[in-house]
Amino acid sequence: MDDLDREILDLLRANARMPTSEIAQRVGLSAAPVARRIARMEASGVIKGYTAIVADSSVGEIDAFTEIRLTGQTDTREIEEIARQVPEVQQFFTISGDPDGLLRFRVRSVEHLQSVVNAIRRTGLVAGTKTLIVMSTWDRATDVGGSGREQRALDAP
């Protein structure tokens, strides 16, 4: 993991479908070593995957978050069990503090939302939930003009 790897990661975060040859050109290498670096990062788990960012509303779906508070004796790792039981859950985050976790899911309607929230409660693992319905989303990685380095302003703490 050197600076070149981090540059490659930034470019892939901005556009996961960017050809290796273009990445190579931007970081000042030829294509072969870039491909090898990407393969290495995929194998080592630094890169967990590539995904398309879809405007849920244009597919007629609702994007929502549910904060969950686990029951006293529940290990935070059991949040995975909720995701397993509720197939609408797309992502979860284990949180240090309050709440204990954040679930993100997509539903087709408000009725469907209700049934998903109830399914989460029915797992018996959660002491309480609070659901946040997303009205709009924005992502720097895919925003226009965001074409590389300016996406990582992590240099100035």
Added chain:
Amino acid sequence: MDDLDREILDLLRANARMPTSEIAQRVGLSAAPVARRIARMEASGVIKGYTAIVADSSVGEIDAFTEIRLTGQTDTREIEEIARQVPEVQQFFTISGDPDGLLRFRVRSVEHLQSVVNAIRRTGLVAGTKTLIVMSTWDRATDVGGSGREQRALDAP
């Protein structure tokens, strides 16, 4: 937007780097119409982009969410202004209810986290913040075994 488009979306969500030829094979079409459909969805804004999912901890970064409550007179669309002023912000979500928004960002350290939270407060747009530090993440789209259709359990409300 027909069922074929939705299948293609599912496959791209699961693996944005999947070759068009393989998508074509899975949905039972040839490569050319699949490429046309993807291009159309990109142009119409259904597909907003493609991104790599990176294990932040392996890059030595902290992933965090901050719930924000806006000051009384602030339009929810001004959350965009916060993202513009605080370059560490990677994503934001406009929420219906309480809180008004959710910001997601990456930082290098706890000190850096503090400075970002303060930068958010300093915008003058927020009445309050609550920050959630992510300990672990999971994403169905990139989870092993998630190879297509079973990711969309949206059929049974």
Added chain:
DNA sequence: GGTGAAAGAAGGAAGAG
């Protein structure tokens, strides 16, 4: 939506620094 040809990208092998 399918087909076929041209342009381009990916992956592998050999060699230079």
Added chain:
DNA sequence: CTCTTCCTTCTTTCACC
């Protein structure tokens, strides 16, 4: 040990049916 340069194979893209 890592980058570069080819070379082959596969993919994408564009014409047109």
